[in-house]
Every structure is written in structure tokens, then in C-alpha cells.
Amino acid sequence: MLRFASIFIASVAATVAAKPPALERLEPDKAADGDKSTLAWYDARLLPVEGKGWTDTAEFWHRLPARAKGVVRDPVWTLSTNTAGICVRFVTDAPKIAARWTVTSSNLAMPHMPATGVSGLDLYVRHEGQWRWTGAGRPGSTSSSEAVLVDNVPAGTHEYMLYLPLYNGVKSLEIGIPPTAQLFKPAPRAAKPVVVYGTSICQGGCASRPGMAHVAILGRRLDVPTINLGFSGNGKMEPEMADLLAELDPAVYVLDCLPNMTAEMVRERIEPFVRTLRKAHPHTPIVLVEQAPHQAARFLPSARERVDRKNAELRATFERLSDANVPQLTLVPGDRLLGVDDDATVDGTHATDLGFVRMADELEPVLRKLLK
Amino acid sequence: MLRFASIFIASVAATVAAKPPALERLEPDKAADGDKSTLAWYDARLLPVEGKGWTDTAEFWHRLPARAKGVVRDPVWTLSTNTAGICVRFVTDAPKIAARWTVTSSNLAMPHMPATGVSGLDLYVRHEGQWRWTGAGRPGSTSSSEAVLVDNVPAGTHEYMLYLPLYNGVKSLEIGIPPTAQLFKPAPRAAKPVVVYGTSICQGGCASRPGMAHVAILGRRLDVPTINLGFSGNGKMEPEMADLLAELDPAVYVLDCLPNMTAEMVRERIEPFVRTLRKAHPHTPIVLVEQAPHQAARFLPSARERVDRKNAELRATFERLSDANVPQLTLVPGDRLLGVDDDATVDGTHATDLGFVRMADELEPVLRKLLK
Structure with missing residues (x-):
């Protein structure tokens, strides 16, 4: 002993x-x-x-x-x-x-x-x-x-x-x-968890093993509990999900749903979602994550434009909320989330362990600062 | 046109x-x-x-x-x-x-x-x-x-x-x-290929897709044809394999078989294998690759020792051949082949896309120099 x-x-x-x-x-x-x-x-x-x-x-x-x-x-x-x-x-x-x-x-x-x-x-x-x-x-x-x-x-x-x-x-x-x-x-850890709400990618598609989802990698690097609320194909930021997330008391909320949303959904749903969380937790940091580029987007304009439109809507939402003095919001750009070699996924969208390590590399300093 | x-x-x-x-x-x-x-x-x-x-x-x-x-x-x-x-x-x-x-x-x-x-x-x-x-x-x-x-x-x-x-x-x-x-x-490429002989890892276990085996990554980065002679569980450097490889006329031979060999096999087989290739191709560069650490070796001494013994035998072989003035030999250390976070494999041994990119990162400058 x-x-x-x-x-x-x-x-x-x-x-x-x-x-x-x-x-x-x-x-x-x-x-x-x-x-x-x-x-x-x-x-x-x-x-x-x-x-x-x-x-x-x-x-x-x-x-x-x-x-x-x-x-x-x-x-x-x-x-x-x-x-x-x-x-x-x-x-x-x-x-x-x-x-x-x-x-x-x-x-x-x-x-x-x-x-x-x-x-x-x-x-x-x-x-x-x-x-x-x-x-x-x-x-x-x-x-x-x-x-x-x-x-x-x-x-x-x-x-x-x-x-x-x-x-x-x-x-x-x-x-x-x-x-x-x-x-x-062991005794439960005292630190509040980081809550990540998202899509199939957040859920861990397509990690080679459970510890290689980026939420898990971040939990180990930051040595804090994490809660993975990734729902494959279904991270769509409905009001009922905002109500459920508002029940939690995390150190940080990370919202990463763009791959499952249209530009119109981004425009309509993210602001009320953030306001629901903000009402329940006036000071808890909320991180909005842009969508990473499709890995063939450099070559295929159609794949590039689809993501660009959604990210533009997210940035506009972020500006609106910031202009309205909603505090403690952070926007994470998507352009480097998967690195620059276009080899970070199995199918253009779903990260491999390579993509997940790169996503963790981008998100780690953001979260480390917010957890201080 | x-x-x-x-x-x-x-x-x-x-x-x-x-x-x-x-x-x-x-x-x-x-x-x-x-x-x-x-x-x-x-x-x-x-x-x-x-x-x-x-x-x-x-x-x-x-x-x-x-x-x-x-x-x-x-x-x-x-x-x-x-x-x-x-x-x-x-x-x-x-x-x-x-x-x-x-x-x-x-x-x-x-x-x-x-x-x-x-x-x-x-x-x-x-x-x-x-x-x-x-x-x-x-x-x-x-x-x-x-x-x-x-x-x-x-x-x-x-x-x-x-x-x-x-x-x-x-x-x-x-x-x-x-x-x-x-x-x-398109016309066939004029450049001679890089030939890599090895194990399951060389064959591409466990890449998420065929282009993510490190031999394929290296072929793209160096823009040269490659020949993958990885044989899962069976890269054991028998004399008949040396005879077959000697028939080829590559720009570089890369020999990466240690994960399938015992220390005794390393001691007995690598020197004659290299001499067979050298006899057929007096000036073709030959790269000997050490085994990467088992990804739990930092914590498990038994996993560490097993690999250390084989790498020591490979280094001794390399020294013997160099002392005997066998030209154009390069030894690639294994300790950083998979990076340093111990997260580069699915099972401790077989690289994921993350491990393969790291292996390519280590081998690329070695090959680039030899291909000049």
C-alpha cells in the first residue's frame, strides 16, 4: 500500500x-x-x-x-x-x-x-x-x-x-x-470534464482503437475526464440536445457538428444552441469548431465549396454572438485540423489515427488555455 | 492533347x-x-x-x-x-x-x-x-x-x-x-524502383487504405516507383529470397525484416543475404532498418529487451560488413521510427496510418540522399 x-x-x-x-x-x-x-x-x-x-x-x-x-x-x-x-x-x-x-x-x-x-x-x-x-x-x-x-x-x-x-x-x-x-x-477525479458534442468523427470514426479518438487523446494529454457526445451522422444541434448538454457542468463545451449540418442548419441552429448553454452556464467556455476540409478538396472544387459555405456561416454566427457580448466563446479554424498532406482520413472525411492526432494537436493548446 | x-x-x-x-x-x-x-x-x-x-x-x-x-x-x-x-x-x-x-x-x-x-x-x-x-x-x-x-x-x-x-x-x-x-x-517511368523487403508492417499492416503503407507514401514523396516485398509474418531473409531480390535492379534495396526474426536469425542470415545482393549489384545502396520499439516497451521491460537484442545483432552485422569494406550500406536506427508517443500502432507492433507517416518521415531523408 x-x-x-x-x-x-x-x-x-x-x-x-x-x-x-x-x-x-x-x-x-x-x-x-x-x-x-x-x-x-x-x-x-x-x-x-x-x-x-x-x-x-x-x-x-x-x-x-x-x-x-x-x-x-x-x-x-x-x-x-x-x-x-x-x-x-x-x-x-x-x-x-x-x-x-x-x-x-x-x-x-x-x-x-x-x-x-x-x-x-x-x-x-x-x-x-x-x-x-x-x-x-x-x-x-x-x-x-x-x-x-x-x-x-x-x-x-x-x-x-x-x-x-x-x-x-x-x-x-x-x-x-x-x-x-x-x-x-481510485477516487473519482476532481476535475470537471471536457464535453465534446459532434458527429461520427467525434464519436471516433475511424480510429483503429478506442483510445485514438481525438477526444480520448485530448483527455490523456490534458489529464482531465472527457465526455464524448459524438453521434454518427446525427450531430445536428437540435434544441433538445442543447437542453441535455445544459444539464452537465463541464469545464469546457466543444461543439463540432458541422460535418452533419447544412449551411442553413448552421445559420439557424448554432446561435440558439449556444444561448441555451450560456443561459445555464454563464461563464463556461464554449468552443466552436469549424469543419476540416474534405481531403480531396484541393483537387475537387465542389468538395471545397460545400465546406467553405458552412464555415462561413459558423464564422458569421460567432461574430454575431461576440457582437452581442456573449462571453467566453472561441472559434477554432478548420483549415489545419487534419494537417496539410490530405492523407489524414480513410475516405476524405473520417479521420484515421493520423487525423485524430492532428486534430488533438490543434485543439490541445486551445483547451489548455481555457482550462487554466 | x-x-x-x-x-x-x-x-x-x-x-x-x-x-x-x-x-x-x-x-x-x-x-x-x-x-x-x-x-x-x-x-x-x-x-x-x-x-x-x-x-x-x-x-x-x-x-x-x-x-x-x-x-x-x-x-x-x-x-x-x-x-x-x-x-x-x-x-x-x-x-x-x-x-x-x-x-x-x-x-x-x-x-x-x-x-x-x-x-x-x-x-x-x-x-x-x-x-x-x-x-x-x-x-x-x-x-x-x-x-x-x-x-x-x-x-x-x-x-x-x-x-x-x-x-x-x-x-x-x-x-x-x-x-x-x-x-x-502514360509512358513507364524511367527511374529505377526502390525495393523494400520486409514483414507484415512492410506489406502494409495495418494501413487504413493501400496508399498509406509507408512504402507507398515514400514512393509518392520521392516520386519514384517502389516494389513492396512485405510478407506478413514471413520476412525471414532466407537465401532463396536473397537470390530472387538479386534478380532485380533497383535504385536502393531496403531490408526491414527484424520483426519476423529472432536474434539468432539476425546473426546468421543478414550477412549472407547482403553479400548475395552485393555480389549481384556491387554499387546499389542497401539500407538495413532496425526494428521499431514495441509501443508498450517503455512500460514493459520484456517487450523492450526482445527488440533490443535483435537491434544489437543488426548493428554488429552492420559493423562487420563495414569493417570488411562492403560499400554503400546504411543503418537506420529504430528508436524513432514510430515517434515517441507510443500511439503509432493498433496492437503495439502493426503501424496505423499514423505510424506509417512517421516511418516515412524517418526513411525519406535517408532514401532521398541515396537517390541523388
Whole structure:
């Protein structure tokens, strides 16, 4: 315990100024007693969870509250059952960590996004003060998978973060460690989360694994909790979404919906959306993100013009709101979000890990300044 | 034709100093006459093909000659039927370009690599002197797919390069353009190719699309033909592979097999392999690439040590050969090949597009110097 305590002090110093809270040790799942496996299994719902904005959800791993059903459009509701951006945190001295998980859809992959990103798990460890990738849970061929995430871990107690699937739901998730090892619940982090509302790109399409969505990358770099409210094809900034987002109390709101909107929708919807948030949270920074260029736009004028029109509407909205003295608004230009080589996506629109790192590179300094 | 001629001069000025050769216009496939499609289809085998080291192949799209069967190990032979690194070049004034293709295996994707990379097509255009991505051919749900690669192309005649699937074979490939448009065969490029021999990573695992394997990226940046001799799990530097590679006459050989070898294999096999190439080609530069660190190696000593031992053997081999005055050898260190954030792979070993861009960043200046 002493060894762990010192690691804990160092690792959360940035977010928790007081002395480290006591760690609660977990007991393995009793239901797993009859299991012939040599591992002890723990229900991940008992661990601190980040990335959920609401606790009053219909199922534990949903992203919107149960009462949102019928209020938000059906596709938004369906997508809210995907676990994009949700992660569990734990501390263990285990030399080996495994997971077994069952996803809600047997469509484990998309043609342009591998099963590891759509339905897989992704493990990071805090190592020498930084979150470092340490193992992925690759899905098998059915909805239920079991995988060793990391093995031959050096002695000591380490702090981990396990990301859940980006484009699938989770029915059950268990963490497995050798019976002689101990699993601890770290205290919830004190920092307010960064909330990002957006499209398929925000949801993580098409990252190779859950930790490579740019919202997750930003969470690690800034060492703050994040809430991913990306809804593939359906980030359209309806008033009911503004009401839901206004219920949260984040450190920063990031609004990144242009790829799912027409220029007309941008003109009509963004100002009232921002005003709803601003009314509920007079001082919380709101970041408006322009759409990144289609990756063939340099060659294809039609692809360029479509995005240019929407970004022009967003800038006009930003100017109107600023002229009306709505405070704490930031506009992030889209032109360099994906870099300059036009190679940052799988299909012109959806970022690969390359695109997501570049998006994080652009957004990190903006958020770092606002979080100060 | 005048318009095209001037584009051609500008675009190949780097590799062809003389006046542009006449362009041969292709006739659409007669067999397609009965097709109800509104496109005219052309067999891609009639176009200039790059990335094939041999023409005496059993099937047109194979990477090794027919006589290699039974000489190389069976898995090497099987993998040589994958079209990694093969591309076709064409020139057209078409406002729309489509493709229809049939792959040899109905396993269109891998759990950690999407179908777009395993079985898809990838189109680049030469735009303002640089190769730029312009469209991908996403596979459908069966072995045969048809896709529009690009549409609404601006007027004029443009030069394209179409990459074939990385981890599947191709039975047939046709290019479709509107019947009123013309398809031309550009002259073969005069520059000798860069030949890269390696493992699954070299073959392109796990790029999101064929153009994002680092060998393809390097080919575009350096504007030279490349030959990808990556064999997943089977880049083991056997003497028969040295004999085959010695038959080629490249500008540079790049040998990047360590991930598939043990330290003992590195010690025993690399020196004779290099001597075979050197005997056949006394002055052709040979680049030996160290293995990049496993992306969890910072945290896991066992992962670090395994790679360190192999790299130490490679450095010792390089020193022995240099001491023996074997000329034109270059050693590329592995420690920065994947960057420093440990996020460049899908599974610790296989590069994503992020990892491939970083590998290209490290190898580009080395090759640029050797190609001068």
C-alpha cells in the first residue's frame, strides 16, 4: 500500500491538491467462483467510470439518460447506446490483466473501421507521469470476447484507464487478474470534464482503437475526464440536445457538428444552441469548431465549396454572438485540423489515427488555455 | 492533347528529362459492350503497372515469379499473391472514375485492419506537382465490388495512380469512365524502383487504405516507383529470397525484416543475404532498418529487451560488413521510427496510418540522399 500511495500522490497531483483519498479494494465477482479460469473476475461497473454525463441511464453503459428516449431523434438515441468515450479507471498490482466483454451488436466492424476500434477495448497506464498505451482487447468473431490486455507487468502498483468500444454497445465487461493480485478503486477525479458534442468523427470514426479518438487523446494529454457526445451522422444541434448538454457542468463545451449540418442548419441552429448553454452556464467556455476540409478538396472544387459555405456561416454566427457580448466563446479554424498532406482520413472525411492526432494537436493548446 | 502534353511535361520532369513520349489512347473493353452500365470499362492490365518486380508471374497480379513456387516457403508464396504495393497509372480527362474489382479471398478484412486497407483500392492524382489523395474504393460485402472513386473532377486531363489491395489478391480489375472520356497510357517511368523487403508492417499492416503503407507514401514523396516485398509474418531473409531480390535492379534495396526474426536469425542470415545482393549489384545502396520499439516497451521491460537484442545483432552485422569494406550500406536506427508517443500502432507492433507517416518521415531523408 505504501508503494501505491506514493504513486497515487504523484499521478493525481495535477487534479487533486489534497492528500490522496483511501483506496477501496474490490472483491472479485462471486458469480465467477465456479469459473475454471485461473483469473479472478471483477464487474467493471464497480469501478470509477468516466465519460458518462448521466447516471440515470436505462442501461449502465448508455451515454444519454433514460428520459432522453423519445425526446431525442431515434438515431441519436440508438447511437447513445454506443460506449464511445467511456472508460473505467483502476489500480492494480497484477502482473497480467485480461478482460471479457459482450457487445450489443454482432456487427463488430465497419468496412472502413476495424473491429478493434468499433468493438474493442484499449488499455493505458500512467507511466512516469504520462498516459501510455499498454494493450488492446481485440474482439473475436462473436459478440463475446476474452483477451489478455497486458502481461509481464513490472512489479508495483499501477494506475490504468480502459476505454470501451467506439461504435458498439456493451452488455457486460469484466476485468480479470490473477487471484493473488489486488484490484483497487481510485477516487473519482476532481476535475470537471471536457464535453465534446459532434458527429461520427467525434464519436471516433475511424480510429483503429478506442483510445485514438481525438477526444480520448485530448483527455490523456490534458489529464482531465472527457465526455464524448459524438453521434454518427446525427450531430445536428437540435434544441433538445442543447437542453441535455445544459444539464452537465463541464469545464469546457466543444461543439463540432458541422460535418452533419447544412449551411442553413448552421445559420439557424448554432446561435440558439449556444444561448441555451450560456443561459445555464454563464461563464463556461464554449468552443466552436469549424469543419476540416474534405481531403480531396484541393483537387475537387465542389468538395471545397460545400465546406467553405458552412464555415462561413459558423464564422458569421460567432461574430454575431461576440457582437452581442456573449462571453467566453472561441472559434477554432478548420483549415489545419487534419494537417496539410490530405492523407489524414480513410475516405476524405473520417479521420484515421493520423487525423485524430492532428486534430488533438490543434485543439490541445486551445483547451489548455481555457482550462487554466 | 495539347493540354495534356503540357501537364505531362510538368509532372514527369523530375524523372524524365527528354520530351514527353507519345501517349497511347486505350479502347474500352469489347467484352463490356453488352454492359448496361453508363460507363466504359478498361482492363487495368493494359495500363502501366508499378510494384511488380517480375513479369513472368503465374497470374498477372502476383508479386513473385511463377518459378518461385516451391522454392520459397509456402506461406511466402501464398502472400506473394497479395497485391501489396502494386499500382496502375493512367491519364484521363474523365469527370468521373469508377472501378470494379474481384479479390481472391472473401476474408475482406482483419480484426485490426479494415476492409478498405485489406481489400480496397486507393486513388491519387498528381495535383500542382504533388501526389494527392482523391478517392478510395471501399469493398462491398462480397469478393466483387464496384465503386465510384472520384466524381465532379475539374476539366482537363489528369494523371492518376491507383493502388491495389494490401492483404488480398486481385482476380480482375477494371477502370470505368464515361464513354465520352478518354483513357491514356502514360509512358513507364524511367527511374529505377526502390525495393523494400520486409514483414507484415512492410506489406502494409495495418494501413487504413493501400496508399498509406509507408512504402507507398515514400514512393509518392520521392516520386519514384517502389516494389513492396512485405510478407506478413514471413520476412525471414532466407537465401532463396536473397537470390530472387538479386534478380532485380533497383535504385536502393531496403531490408526491414527484424520483426519476423529472432536474434539468432539476425546473426546468421543478414550477412549472407547482403553479400548475395552485393555480389549481384556491387554499387546499389542497401539500407538495413532496425526494428521499431514495441509501443508498450517503455512500460514493459520484456517487450523492450526482445527488440533490443535483435537491434544489437543488426548493428554488429552492420559493423562487420563495414569493417570488411562492403560499400554503400546504411543503418537506420529504430528508436524513432514510430515517434515517441507510443500511439503509432493498433496492437503495439502493426503501424496505423499514423505510424506509417512517421516511418516515412524517418526513411525519406535517408532514401532521398541515396537517390541523388
